[in-house]
Amino acid sequence: MLSRLTSGVTRAIEDAISETSALFFDPVVRLGVTGLSRAGKTVFITSLVANLLSRSRMPQLRAEAEGRIVAAYLQPQPDHSIARFAYEDHLAALMGPEPHWPESTRSISTLRLSLKVKPAGFLTGLTGTRTVHLDIVDYPGEWLLDLPLMEQDYASWSATALGIARRPGRAEHAGPWLALLDETDAAAPLDEIRARDLAARFTDYLAASRASGLSSVAPGRFLMPGDLEGSPALTFSPLPKPERARSGSLWRTFETRFEAYKRLVVGPFFRNHFAKLDRQIVLIDALGAIHDGPRALEDLRAAMAEILSCFRPGQSSWLAPLLGRRIDRILFAATKADYLHHDQHAALAAITEALVAEARSRARFRGAETGAMAIASVRATVEQMVSRDGREIGVVRGRRADTGAEAALFPGRLPAEPGALLAPARSGAETWLDAAYSVTRFAPPVLMLGPDGAPPHIRLDRAADFLIGDYLA
Numbered sequence: 001m002l003s004r005l006t007s008g009v010t011r012a013i014e015d016a017i018s019e020t021s022a023l024f025f026d027p028v029v030r031l032g033v034t035g036l037s038r039a040g041k042t043v044f045i046t047s048l049v050a051n052l053l054s055r056s057r058m059p060q061l062r063a064e065a066e067g068r069i070v071a072a073y074l075q076p077q078p079d080h081s082i083a084r085f086a087y088e089d090h091l092a093a094l095m096g097p098e099p100h101w102p103e104s105t106r107s108i109s110t111l112r113l114s115l116k117v118k119p120a121g122f123l124t125g126l127t128g129t130r131t132v133h134l135d136i137v138d139y140p141g142e143w144l145l146d147l148p149l150m151e152q153d154y155a156s157w158s159a160t161a162l163g164i165a166r167r168p169g170r171a172e173h174a175g176p177w178l179a180l181l182d183e184t185d186a187a188a189p190l191d192e193i194r195a196r197d198l199a200a201r202f203t204d205y206l207a208a209s210r211a212s213g214l215s216s217v218a219p220g221r222f223l224m225p226g227d228l229e230g231s232p233a234l235t236f237s238p239l240p241k242p243e244r245a246r247s248g249s250l251w252r253t254f255e256t257r258f259e260a261y262k263r264l265v266v267g268p269f270f271r272n273h274f275a276k277l278d279r280q281i282v283l284i285d286a287l288g289a290i291h292d293g294p295r296a297l298e299d300l301r302a303a304m305a306e307i308l309s310c311f312r313p314g315q316s317s318w319l320a321p322l323l324g325r326r327i328d329r330i331l332f333a334a335t336k337a338d339y340l341h342h343d344q345h346a347a348l349a350a351i352t353e354a355l356v357a358e359a360r361s362r363a364r365f366r367g368a369e370t371g372a373m374a375i376a377s378v379r380a381t382v383e384q385m386v387s388r389d390g391r392e393i394g395v396v397r398g399r400r401a402d403t404g405a406e407a408a409l410f411p412g413r414l415p416a417e418p419g420a421l422l423a424p425a426r427s428g429a430e431t432w433l434d435a436a437y438s439v440t441r442f443a444p445p446v447l448m449l450g451p452d453g454a455p456p457h458i459r460l461d462r463a464a465d466f467l468i469g470d471y472l473a
């Protein structure tokens with residue numbers, strides 16, 4: 001304990017020294033890009049960097065509109081212990097002759113983009129340019145789901161996880177694991193074969209839940225174990241609590257492994273990465289959840305509320321490196337806005353705001369500025385109007401990801417009032433009663449751009465201005 005405390009204090013002092021020195025030279029903004037499966041984190045980062053390097057598509061980034069961004073360039077990796085975000089590979093996937101979506105995030109990575117800017121206002125022309133470093137931190141959304149575990153013990157986590165697994169929409173995925181639990185005595189001495197079987201069936205349940213569109217799939221490392229695969233820290237599952245459990249029992253062993261998971265996986269991630277962020281964008285695949293039905297939408301809402309309770313929002317200041325960093329701006333962005341005609345974007349943004357209303361209220365109370373909007377990191381469709389039953393309907397046209405064929409689609413009309421979706425979702429409805437919503441996955445567009453071109457997008461410039469615009473002033 002003393003060793004860990006000393007190590008933590010030493011790291012804090014080192015961070016404070018390095019970060020405080022940066023206050024008097026070039027500012028560094030640490031932007032966290034988070035979101036659950038299918039939200040499009042990799043595509044967002046790739047398109048954001050490409051469009052900041054070539055800013056012809058960024059008119060609503062105020063510093064660019066005012067002509068104050070002199071240059072933008074990628075820097076060498078600032079942290080030698082973390083993988084570099086494979087920007088060039090991902091951009092080639094999006095903008096090659098046969099474009100395709102890049103691979104999803106599998107581990108943590110970072111990228112530093114530096115912007116040379118002129119000051120705004122009366123200082124323009126009086127002082128020289130300065131450099132703002134943007135450190136983008138990319139990590140799997142499943143890791144985000146682990147943060148609430150820090151506030152739980154094994155007994156409370158087990159009780160909650162078992163309750164969730166028995167809910168409608170989950171029980172069919174959890175059946176084999178729950179059946180094995182019924183045959184297991186948690187107070188019996190540890191049997192490693194039974195322990196591995198329980199962990200394997202629990203992992204299968206989490207994977208099936210995610211594949212069906214559900215969001216709450218913690219612990220996240222069970223689905224992407226990396227070098228921890230097969231280790232005791234990943235060989236446990238929730239158990240019904242026995243009346244009495246001795247040392248060496250299955251319950252006590254799993255309890256110890258749960259604490260090891262928090263210590264070895266969740267704690268370092270929070271301490272070394274998450275707790276150092278200045279700004280946060282939370283990408284949300286609201287359309288995908290709506291397509292999957294009321295249960296998926298409610299699961300997404302509950303997961304976001306739990307995740308965002310771990311944020312430490314609040315107004316940042318020049319003392320932040322000494323007192324502890326605070327996320328002072330959070331943007332909630334519904335992705336894939338290009339799957340809808342623009343006349344439905346406001347409804348999509350309103351649904352997103354309603355999904356994260358609790359978290360936004362908490363963040364504003366603590367002094368953080370929040371925003372919500374509908375975006376498309378890469379615009380994969382074009383809009384057109386078609387006649388149906390004597391009236392004009394706005395549809396989107398693009399290349400289907402499954403066949404590559406061109407298709408014009410109308411996914412359904414979102415309600416103007418978010419409660420029309422959230423109310424039945426929270427009440428446990430199995431299907432949407434009044435309408436059907438479908439989402440067809442589109443492939444990236446075939447682009448004929450020059451070497452300095454960047455992918456088309458929807459509101460990426462507004463998102464960038466919200467997240468870092470004040471640093472460029």
